[in-house]
Amino acid sequence: MGLLQLLKGQFLCHLLIFYVFLVSGLLVNLLQLCTLPLWALNRQLARRINCRLGYCISSQMVALLEWWSGTECTLYTDPESYPRYGKENAIVILNHNFEIDFLCGWTFCERFGVLGTSKVMAKKELAYVPLIGWMWYFQEIVFCKRKWEEDRRTVAKSLQNLRDYPENFWFLLFCEGTRFTEKKHKISMEVAESKGLPKLKHHLLPRTKGFCVTVQNLRGTVTAVYDSTLNFRNKETPTLRGVLSGKKYHADLYVRRIPLDSVPEDEAECAAWLHKLYQEKDTFQEGYTQTGRFPGPVVNLPRQPWALLNWLFWAVLVLGPLILLLLQLLQTGSTLTVLCSLAVCIAVSGAVHWMIGQTEINRASSYGNKQAPLNNN
Numbered sequence: 509m510g511l512l513q514l515l516k517g518q519f520l521c522h523l524l525i526f527y528v529f530l531v532s533g534l535l536v537n538l539l540q541l542c543t544l545p546l547w548a549l550n551r552q553l554a555r556r557i558n559c560r561l562g563y564c565i566s567s568q569m570v571a572l573l574e575w576w577s578g579t580e581c582t583l584y585t586d587p588e589s590y591p592r593y594g595k596e597n598a599i600v601i602l603n604h605n606f607e608i609d610f611l612c613g614w615t616f617c618e619r620f621g622v623l624g625t626s627k628v629m630a631k632k633e634l635a636y637v638p639l640i641g642w643m644w645y646f647q648e649i650v651f652c653k654r655k656w657e658e659d660r661r662t663v664a665k666s667l668q669n670l671r672d673y674p675e676n677f678w679f680l681l682f683c684e685g686t687r688f689t690e691k692k693h694k695i696s697m698e699v700a701e702s703k704g705l706p707k708l709k710h711h712l713l714p715r716t717k718g719f720c721v722t723v724q725n726l727r728g729t730v731t732a733v734y735d736s737t738l739n740f741r742n743k744e745t746p747t748l749r750g751v752l753s754g755k756k757y758h759a760d761l762y763v764r765r766i767p768l769d770s771v772p773e774d775e776a777e778c779a780a781w782l783h784k785l786y787q788e789k790d791t792f793q794e795g796y797t798q799t800g801r802f803p804g805p806v807v808n809l810p811r812q813p814w815a816l817l818n819w820l821f822w823a824v825l826v827l828g829p830l831i832l833l834l835l836q837l838l839q840t841g842s843t844l845t846v847l848c849s850l851a852v853c854i855a856v857s858g859a860v861h862w863m864i865g866q867t868e869i870n871r872a873s874s875y876g877n878k879q880a881p882l883n884n885n
């Protein structure tokens with residue numbers, strides 16, 4: 509094992525990386541808060557500024573994946589669609605099977621220059637996660653409670669707000685609404701059976717309402733749906749802890765660009781269209797498990813240096829004062845101050861564990877663990 513690989517496994521390195529993330533993230537959140545008055549004066553400028561501020565946080569996690577863990581992300585797609593990626597507004601549909609699927613999504617956003625503007629329909633609980641959740645508030649992320657009666661108005665309103673967004677954005681939907689577990693899969697296949705739908709082997713049954721309301725509200729703003737299917741080589745089940753420890757994974761993403769005009773306007777037809785799409789995704793996943801690859805040619809998509817440069821900028825900015833403080837502590841610090849510093853380290857590492865825990869499937873919500881009553885309206 510090389511020295512660098514050994515270093516990547518050290519707790520102290522993780523603590524330093526998280527320290528940079530935490531302090532720079534709080535600074536960025538503060539700057540975002542300072543843009544509040546600007547929203548009333550010049551909304552489009554406030555949005556552009558918040559895209560860039562948000563980038564400062566999310567790109568640190570991308571840098572962790574691309575540069576620290578060295579994870580490779582391969583894109584399978586039609587070369588004719590490829591030039592349009594990043595140059596139009598799109599709805600992205602992604603399977604929700606992996607703890608770092610969102611991070612791979614962000615990595616592709618970074619490579620197509622839309623990381624700062626990337627959007628998602630996220631569960632409301634994530635709005636309270638420090639740094640990321642707070643950043644999302646200023647990036648106009650669409651939050652849902654996963655209770656349609658409450659979501660139908662709020663989600664539509666948040667989507668309407670995006671209609672005059674000043675920059676190209678991708679809007680991500682994990683239509684399954686929750687991460688894949690065997691129990692949730694079994695229950696959702698019972699629902700599929702009761703609805704007369706074919707069973708899926710690799711996906712939970714998609715919830716169609718979020719997709720249909722997104723299409724309704726973003727028609728005319730968004731030009732395409734990017735149907736994206738993600739898997740990892742060697743049957744790996746990647747984790748954020750693995751990434752932080754420098755473990756290298758290899759992600760494969762198959763993307764099909766579907767013009768939005770071909771998605772039906774009628775709600776029932778739109779729902780049927782989504783179910784059919786998931787049946788196709790399921791065959792792609794089955795093909796991947798059999799052959800280790802997706803259909804379609806591979807497009808070369810090298811990583812960009814910007815995420816790393818952003819991380820280095822923040823590291824220099826926030827590590828300098830920390831080092832000075834530690835030196836001063838060693839020279840003059842009483843036992844009490846040294847103990848207090850230790851307590852701060854423990855608190856910071858506790859915060860890392862809690863935040864990483866948000867991404868762990870074994871701590872997933874109970875949503876989808878039992879059948880919601882069938883709705884006939």
Ligand SMILES: CC/C=C\C/C=C\C/C=C\C/C=C\C/C=C\C/C=C\CCC(=O)SCCNC(=O)CCNC(=O)[C@H](O)C(C)(C)COP(=O)(O)OP(=O)(O)OC[C@H]1O[C@@H](n2cnc3c(N)ncnc32)[C@H](O)[C@@H]1OP(=O)(O)O
Binds near residue numbers: 600626717879884
């Ligand atoms: C070129 C490169 C291309 C791509 C790169 C890839 C990606 C990059 C793009 C962008 C990146 C951006 C950001 C990424 C960063 C971070 C993201 C991280 C996390 C956020 C993820 C989440 O939080 S996921 C959870 C929240 N989101 C959702 O839930 C969305 C999907 N859900 C819906 O759409 C729902 O409909 C709803 C939330 C709007 C409402 O929920 P509710 O529960 O009320 O749902 P329904 O009314 O739909 O449910 C009832 C219907 O479902 C049937 N039913 C009942 N039980 C089940 C069951 N167990 N399983 C399935 N279905 C069930 C029931 O019968 C009802 O059926 P109907 O026919 O009546 O609809």
Ligand SMILES: CCCCCCCC/C=C\CCCCCCCC(=O)OC[C@@H](O)COP(=O)(O)O
Binds near residue numbers: 529863873
């Ligand atoms: C730069 C270095 C930083 C290192 C430390 C990183 C610590 C930050 C970690 C995480 C921040 C939280 C990211 C939130 C994204 C979680 C996405 C997710 O997967 O949500 C689950 C949701 O879809 C469905 O939930 P359930 O399956 O129903 O439950």
